[in-house]
Amino acid sequence: MASKRPPARKKKAAPRKGRPPAKRRTPSARGRGAKKTAKSGRRRGWLFFGLPLLLVFAGYLTYLDWRVRDAFEGQRSATPARVYARPLALYPGARLSAAQLEYELTALGYRRVSGVLQGAGQWSRSGAEYRIRQRAFRFWDGAREPERLQLELANSRLAALRDPSGDNLNVARLEPVEIGSIYPAHNQDRVPVRLKAVPRALTDALIAVEDQGFRGHRGLDFIAIARALWVNLRAGRVVQGGSTLTQQLVKNLYLSPERTLWRKLNEALMAVLLEIHYSKDAILQAYLNEVYLGQDGGRAIHGFGLGSRFFFNRPLSELDLPRMALLAALVKGPSWYNPQRHPERARERRNLVLRLMQEQGLISAAERAQAAAAPLGLAPGRAGRDGRRPGLDLVRRQLARDYRDPDLTSTGLRIFTSLDPWLQHQAEQALSRGIEALEGERSGLQGAAVLTAADSGEVLALVGGRGGAGFNRALDAVRPIGSLVKPAVYLAALQRDAGYNLLSPLEDTPLLVRARNGEEWRPDNFDQVAHGVVPLHSALAKSYNLATVRLGMGVGLERVADTLRKLGAERPFDAYPAMLLGSVSLSPLEVARLYQTLAAGGFKTDLRVIRGVQSAAGEPLDRYPLRLERTLEPGPVYLLNRLLQEVAASGTGSGLSAYLDPALAVAGKTGTTDELRDSWFAGFDGARVGVVWLGRDDNAPAGLTGAGGALRVWGDMMRRIGPRPLRLTPPDTVESVWIDQATGLRGGPDCAHASPVPYLRGTAPEVFASCALDNGFGSTTQ
Amino acid sequence: MTQKTLMIGALALLLGACAQAPRKTPAPVETPRQVTPMKSEKLPPPGHKAGPAPPRRSEAAPPGVTASGISTQTIGRRKYADVAAYQPPEEMQAAPVYTPAITGLLEQAQALETQGRLSEAAAKIERALDQAPKDAFLWHRLAQITLAQNNAPQAEELAERSNAHAAGDLPLQRANWRLIADARRMRGDQQGAIQAEAHARSVR
Numbered sequence: 001m002a003s004k005r006p007p008a009r010k011k012k013a014a015p016r017k018g019r020p021p022a023k024r025r026t027p028s029a030r031g032r033g034a035k036k037t038a039k040s041g042r043r044r045g046w047l048f049f050g051l052p053l054l055l056v057f058a059g060y061l062t063y064l065d066w067r068v069r070d071a072f073e074g075q076r077s078a079t080p081a082r083v084y085a086r087p088l089a090l091y092p093g094a095r096l097s098a099a100q101l102e103y104e105l106t107a108l109g110y111r112r113v114s115g116v117l118q119g120a121g122q123w124s125r126s127g128a129e130y131r132i133r134q135r136a137f138r139f140w141d142g143a144r145e146p147e148r149l150q151l152e153l154a155n156s157r158l159a160a161l162r163d164p165s166g167d168n169l170n171v172a173r174l175e176p177v178e179i180g181s182i183y184p185a186h187n188q189d190r191v192p193v194r195l196k197a198v199p200r201a202l203t204d205a206l207i208a209v210e211d212q213g214f215r216g217h218r219g220l221d222f223i224a225i226a227r228a229l230w231v232n233l234r235a236g237r238v239v240q241g242g243s244t245l246t247q248q249l250v251k252n253l254y255l256s257p258e259r260t261l262w263r264k265l266n267e268a269l270m271a272v273l274l275e276i277h278y279s280k281d282a283i284l285q286a287y288l289n290e291v292y293l294g295q296d297g298g299r300a301i302h303g304f305g306l307g308s309r310f311f312f313n314r315p316l317s318e319l320d321l322p323r324m325a326l327l328a329a330l331v332k333g334p335s336w337y338n339p340q341r342h343p344e345r346a347r348e349r350r351n352l353v354l355r356l357m358q359e360q361g362l363i364s365a366a367e368r369a370q371a372a373a374a375p376l377g378l379a380p381g382r383a384g385r386d387g388r389r390p391g392l393d394l395v396r397r398q399l400a401r402d403y404r405d406p407d408l409t410s411t412g413l414r415i416f417t418s419l420d421p422w423l424q425h426q427a428e429q430a431l432s433r434g435i436e437a438l439e440g441e442r443s444g445l446q447g448a449a450v451l452t453a454a455d456s457g458e459v460l461a462l463v464g465g466r467g468g469a470g471f472n473r474a475l476d477a478v479r480p481i482g483s484l485v486k487p488a489v490y491l492a493a494l495q496r497d498a499g500y501n502l503l504s505p506l507e508d509t510p511l512l513v514r515a516r517n518g519e520e521w522r523p524d525n526f527d528q529v530a531h532g533v534v535p536l537h538s539a540l541a542k543s544y545n546l547a548t549v550r551l552g553m554g555v556g557l558e559r560v561a562d563t564l565r566k567l568g569a570e571r572p573f574d575a576y577p578a579m580l581l582g583s584v585s586l587s588p589l590e591v592a593r594l595y596q597t598l599a600a601g602g603f604k605t606d607l608r609v610i611r612g613v614q615s616a617a618g619e620p621l622d623r624y625p626l627r628l629e630r631t632l633e634p635g636p637v638y639l640l641n642r643l644l645q646e647v648a649a650s651g652t653g654s655g656l657s658a659y660l661d662p663a664l665a666v667a668g669k670t671g672t673t674d675e676l677r678d679s680w681f682a683g684f685d686g687a688r689v690g691v692v693w694l695g696r697d698d699n700a701p702a703g704l705t706g707a708g709g710a711l712r713v714w715g716d717m718m719r720r721i722g723p724r725p726l727r728l729t730p731p732d733t734v735e736s737v738w739i740d741q742a743t744g745l746r747g748g749p750d751c752a753h754a755s756p757v758p759y760l761r762g763t764a765p766e767v768f769a770s771c772a773l774d775n776g777f778g779s780t781t782q
Numbered sequence: 783m784t785q786k787t788l789m790i791g792a793l794a795l796l797l798g799a800c801a802q803a804p805r806k807t808p809a810p811v812e813t814p815r816q817v818t819p820m821k822s823e824k825l826p827p828p829g830h831k832a833g834p835a836p837p838r839r840s841e842a843a844p845p846g847v848t849a850s851g852i853s854t855q856t857i858g859r860r861k862y863a864d865v866a867a868y869q870p871p872e873e874m875q876a877a878p879v880y881t882p883a884i885t886g887l888l889e890q891a892q893a894l895e896t897q898g899r900l901s902e903a904a905a906k907i908e909r910a911l912d913q914a915p916k917d918a919f920l921w922h923r924l925a926q927i928t929l930a931q932n933n934a935p936q937a938e939e940l941a942e943r944s945n946a947h948a949a950g951d952l953p954l955q956r957a958n959w960r961l962i963a964d965a966r967r968m969r970g971d972q973q974g975a976i977q978a979e980a981h982a983r984s985v986r
Contacts, residue, residue, distance in 0.1 A: 089912060091883030141902050170886035455915035456908070601946050603939070612905070623901050626908060626924070628939050634946055687915065729949050 061273075064266065068273045071253045072286060079192050079412030079616060080183040083395050085419045086460075086611075087139065087173035090151065090161055095722055097156040100422050101130065107177045107421050109313035109379065120147070121318045128153045135315070137175035140416045140612035140620060145173050156722070177421045178309070180392045182399070184409035187298050191305035192412070193316055195285040201321055201362075202304065203284060205328035208356040211245040215280060219246045219271035246271040248331075249287045293327070294334045301334075311339065313379035321367060322374040325353040339376050346376060390464035391419040393472045394589070394609045402622065403613075412616030417609050418458035423451055426720040427461040434713035435466055435694070438704065445702055447694040447710075448473035449717060450592040454689050456626055457596050457605030462589070471697065474588045478571075479678045479695060481591055482582035482671035483543045483652075483706065485564065487598065487640055489552040489580055490540050492563040494636040496760050498555050502639060503744060503757060504536040508547035513577040521577055523549045526672065526705075540643045541651030543670060545581055552580035566631040568593040568604050582671060591682050592691045598641060598667075599684040601731075602632035635733035635760045641667050642728065642758055648683065652707050659715030660685075664725045666718065670706030677701050679709030686724035690714055735761045740769035748772035884910045884920070891923065900931045918948035925961055934965040941965070955985045 088104050110121050110132070117124060117133040124131045130151040136144065149172060152160040161169045183189040207214045213221045221244045228242035250270045274283060292300060293307040301310050307327050308316045329349035330337050339346035351372045358368040395417055399408055407413065427449045439445050449463040464472035493500040508531040513521045525545050539547035552560050561575040564584070573584045589607065597604045605628045613622040644667035647653045652670040660666060668683020679694040679702060692710040695702045730736065736756040740747030744765065747754030751771035891906035907924045914920060921944035929937035941958040948954045959982035966974035
């Protein structure tokens with residue numbers, strides 16, 4: 001915000017400053033006119049008609065001058081915010097596979113080389129040993145990381161981390177992948193560069209092909225105009241332009257693209273004015289940052305800084321001659337010479353640039369030959385593309401709470417996030433593969449996935465659907481959550497004063513619920529079978545609706561609703577009986593927040609995606625620290641999490657065993673809504689919370705249950721990202737008691753069917769079963 | 783939790799400008815005058831005030847020098863007063879709990895903290911938590927720094943979070959309760975502070 005102000009002030013000052021040169025012209029023009037009128041004796045008439053005309057012209061010039069300076073100054077500061085992923089943390093013992101490391105390096109646009117690393121942005125590998133030469137990067141905390149790193153991987157872990165001299169390093173980070181930018185409504189994106197940082201060969205190439213007389217002319221190049229006129233006349237059509245770089249800059253900065261004489265005239269005047277005010281270098285730098293180079297969906301690629309990232313996924317400083325020549329070649333017609341769509345045209349034009357460079361003595365014949373034979377060298381796939389929108393959407397929304405739009409789109413903020421490109425990639429893969437496998441006859445199946453860090457609540461990955469940008473389902477598909485709500489019902493019941501424990505008998509029998517408005521509701525089980533009396537833990541594990549509704553009605557709707565809010569549901573909902581079976585609608589991200597609170601043992605956290613914001617100058621502006629609030633007692637949450645482990649181990653989530661080792665003991669819950677419209681799975685392992693939703697955008701039945709659809713995607717996703725075992729620590733308020741299953745009384749290891757069951761301290765049965773009486777007293781464990 | 787205690791001790795060693803190489807006990811702490819069994823339900827160390835001790839103000843300089851001549855002055859004066867009072871259990875494993883990465887981040891955080899760069903110090907601890915998200919001591923450090931930032935409500939939540947992972951680590955639980963007391967006092971909640979102090983004393 002602060003950095004935006006000064007230019008604004010400059011804008012106001014500009015017209016005043018700009019006046020003198022325009023005024024200076026007026027008297028001289030007027031002087032000439034005065035002589036003429038004196039001769040012809042029509043001096044008064046001239047004054048009468050000529051002076052106003054001159055004044056109008058002077059005023060117009062002043063206006064143009066103001067516009068020239070205004071937009072020029074404005075252009076310098078209009079830098080969209082850039083958004084970065086989390087930096088990859090490197091430390092001995094860190095989980096890191098070769099695939100992940102190489103994915104990260106590729107996403108960063110680092111090049112694999114054999115032999116010695118020549119410059120920044122390169123890496124080499126021999127066996128399990130990697131050498132990396134980092135680019136300089138200003139981290140949020142101001143720290144710089146070592147430039148040269150040596151890594152050794154073993155068993156998907158970082159076994160050793162050293163500097164080039166072989167000394168061990170404790171910890172380092174790779175520079176973060178840039179995942180996008182927040183550009184303004186007119187969709188112009190750019191990464192501004194300073195002229196000093198631009199390789200000479202690039203400006204040479206540009207001047208060689210676009211404006212050979214740039215260093216000498218004063219805004220207009222009459223020789224070039226004459227040449228163009230001659231060429232065009234002979235050809236009978238416009239084949240060559242005589243525009244200088246200055247004119248092109250004026251056109252880009254100030255004028256509409258129409259081709260009229262009036263516009264041409266303005267362009268010429270403004271070009272001259274620009275040259276009066278600014279140095280060649282300033283104009284060239286502005287040009288380099290302004291020139292339009294291509295289109296990425298709705299985003300317009302402006303300037304060579306961004307062009308280099310967009311086409312080659314690397315900074316300008318790391319471009320070789322053929323790539324620089326290609327960038328210069330695009331200027332003439334970004335869509336006509338679009339190297340992705342028309343590689344042949346682009347190549348021809350590039351080679352023309354190279355020829356001109358050689359003719360002008362800028363490169364040797366050998367250099368030209370070598371460069372002309374090189375491939376276009378575009379970055380593969382989506383690298384450099386603005387494709388990872390789902391995470392960016394969230395970043396934008398969270399930023400909007402604290403920053404005004406113009407500050408985001410024009411002051412060059414650097415936004416550091418927790419988004420993890422590798423996890424994002426894996427989640428996308430899991431979702432798209434999963435949908436493909438499930439689709440079969442069901443066309444139009446869509447989905448969303450969310451991954452967050454279980455302890456900090458940081459958002460790691462968001463998949464908004466398959467097939468790239470568009471409707472961001474992870475944030476905006478607000479759908480009934482079905483049985484995903486049940487944990488709130490059971491958690492409410494497991495509170496000490498509600499009086500239930502894991503073995504409390506529940507009746508899973510038909511019932512009729514009459515709501516306050518008089519409506520009658522007859523819930524049914526998914527399998528349409530009533531199961532009679534079942535223990536509480538089985539009712540959740542098997543997701544029995546009847547038992548759950550009875551339990552929820554017994555505990556009280558308001559208490560269930562309150563628990564849901566304590567878990568983090570902020571969207572208003574009605575505490576109707578149907579709420580107990582998930583009539584509540586939430587987005588996948590909001591569901592993640594509920595389960596986050598469970599995974600964190602009852603601490604509610606904001607799901608953060610932004611870690612810090614840095615100004616363009618590198619000064620830290622804001623840090624978004626971890627915030628949490630204990631909203632739920634640890635004891636009941638522990639009991640509930642044990643239940644959710646049972647769901648995954650032997651309940652409706654048992655299908656996970658096809659993807660995950662049961663020893664991981666993950667916790668989760670399936671969710672299905674009426675007529676199989678929505679298929680949900682939400683859960684967590686020892687490190688991450690994951691939520692998957694599958695369904696159709698038109699809300700027609702998708703034909704999938706939670707277990708038959710979302711669970712598979714979830715299992716595959718967690719398998720891909722390297723699941724961590726979930727080890728729940730019982731809080732002090734929980735004790736484990738041997739219970740004889742036959743009687744439900746206290747048992748002991750000697751009882752034939754006894755097992756330890758966690759209870760809130762003091763709520764376990766006190767009477768011992770006969771089998772436990774043999775050796776005196778029953779024993780408690782843990 | 784023996785490992786954690788060991789590590790905390792080792793940390794104090796690093797930070798406490800220790801001139802003396804401890805022999806049998808790897809951690810620079812008070813010479814154990816009494817063997818502290820690892821089993822819970824133990825008495826507090828003799829040096830430890832039990833019962834209704836006067837409310838402990840953490841700003842007050844700690845005893846400073848312990849029996850073994852270890853001083854907790856300079857950097858860790860306030861923060862590590864508690865650490866220095868630990869009684870390490872006899873049976874200790876040689877392997878440190880923390881990776882050099884986490885130790886390094888803890889050191890950096892501490893250096894930043896003494897320079898008053900609390901926000902950056904907290905960021906270092908969060909980085910360490912990325913690596914060991916269930917580590918009670920890291921949560922405790924975050925709580926300490928947050929309290930130093932005068933954010934009493936969050937400091938209290940963080941100390942509670944630390945306690946949620948501190949099962950079995952009684953000294954850390956006590957430290958957390960004392961921190962909670964400080965946080966409540968900062969908020970002007972005297973009654974709550976006294977309760978938290980009582981809670982700290984009851985942890986044994």
